Amino acid sequence: MIITCNTNALNKAIQTAQRAIISKPSTPIxxxxxxxxxxxxxxxxxxDLNMAISCTLDADITQEGEIVVSAKHLSELIRKLPSETLTIAKNTENKTIKVTSGKSEFQLLLMNEEDYPKFPDFNGDKTITIADEKIKELIKKTIFSCSNDESRPLFTGILVEAKDNKITFVGTNTHRLAIKSLEQETAEPMSMIIPSKVLLEISRNLTGELPQEVKISLLNNQIMVVIDNVVIVSRLIEGKFPDYNRxxxxxxxxxxxxxxxxLAGAxxxxxxxxxxxxxxxxxxxVTxxxxTLTSSSPDVGTGRETIACAATGDKLNVAFNSKYLLDILKNIDADEINMAMNTSLSPVCITCEAEKDYIYIVTPVRVVF
Incomplete structure (x- = not known):
């Protein structure tokens, strides 16, 4: 194999693809x-065993071929090359590649390409195509509610439901719940739990100035996501997602x-x-x-701040994990929100008039006032 290509284009493709590699791979390959x-x-x-990413780019191909090389070493090298173009030439005899860029020349050892698994071949049963701005908004407004606890994999992903010309994303860690819906023409109903890691990859690849479409195909317990020249194949999270409407x-x-x-500032x-x-x-x-917001710590001191509100109902005291409040306040697109409550320990619903298709539920913390 002998190819010449743009250094930045190859660097971007490698950086994108290698995000499929986990920190401790099950095998060296x-x-x-x-x-x-x-x-x-x-x-x-x-x-890896759960996700695969493929990128394609333009290159001047002098000789066809393939190579399998350490992602860490190749990505670090490409990222630091000084010239705008580079050439990669494979030496089959000593199982190396020569990377040349300007006056720089490097050799990297190769792995056996026959040992590298074949990229998943995919022909989905169901397919949905979503505009880039729409899926970015759906991800942004729900993914922060996911859990990072891998021992509870069901809550580390987003429930995606498409039906009745509407698409809904739902994220929860059992202490809070974010639900975002948008209009979306659908040929047939779909329901799946997509890992948050995959959704983050989708967001990362929606950076173009021109409008893009995201095509998601479903087959059994796998999805394939196509965004321009990037293909992501991933296993879905299996299990029954809780009935969030309840x-x-x-x-x-x-x-x-x-x-x-x-409120966010306070x-x-x-x-x-x-x-x-x-x-x-x-x-x-709440009056x-x-x-009135308060907090205290024996090691720091006491904080108290009062802001204006318009409330109906009896006075109520309620406490929250501050991060759970800030996450929604930073993601909701409205000047004014409504906090709907019943008791100091029952779920609180945060909504706004400007975005009626966005609902956030958060469970208060039990404290002594």
Whole structure:
């Protein structure tokens, strides 16, 4: 194999593909990256047992062929090359490649390409095509609610439902729940739990100035995502996702309208005086016209701030993990939000008039006021 291509284009393709490689691969071959020529293009592939990513790019192909090389060493080398173009030439006799760029020349050892698994061949039963701006919004507004706990894999992904000309993304870690829906023409109903890692990859690849479409195909417990010259194949998360509609209370005793930016700023400041760690707790006291936030720590001190609100119902005291409040306040596109509550320990529903298709449920923390 002998190819010449743009250094930045190859670097981008390698950086994208190698995100499929996990930190501790099950076998050495999964720490490698696969480059091969096909139909006048250069393909770059990487994979593990759960996800595979392929990128194609333009290249001047002098001699067809393929190589399998350490992803870490090749990516670091390509990233630091000084010239705009590079040439990769394979030496079959000593199982190396020579990488030349400007006056630089390097040799890297190769792995046996016959040992590298074949990229998944995919012909989905169901397919949905979503505009880039639409899927970016769906991901952004739900993915932060996912869990990072791999011992509970069901909650490390997003439930994606497409039916009745609507697509809905749902993320939860059992302590909070984000639901975002948008209009979407669908040929047939689809339901799947997509790993958050895959959705992050989709977002990363939607950076073009021109509008793009994301094509998602479903086959058994796998999906294939196609975005321009990038193909992602992944296993879905198996299991039954909780009935998220049951979590939303039918009615509320207290409704509090408050400015989203003012509340976010107050939460950030008051949380500085809360105990450090995963649960930085902020207490809220809701009255008809004021929302008072407090927190304290024996090691730091006490924080207290009052902002204006418009509330109906009796006075209510409720406490939250400050991060759970800030996450929604930073993702909701509205000047004013509504916090609907029943008791100090029942689920709180945060919505806004400007975005009625977005619902956030958060469970309060049990504290002493």
């Amino acid at each position: 999964f720490s490698c990256i696969h480059l091969f020529t096909q139909e006048g293009k250069l393909s770059v592939q990487a994979m 979590v939303i209370p039918a009615k509320f005793a207290v409704n509090c309208k408050v400015n989203a930016k003012e 939460v950030e400041r008051v949380a500085l005086f809360s105990t450090e760690g995963d649960y930085s707790i902020v207490k809220l006291s 008809a016209e004021e929302l």
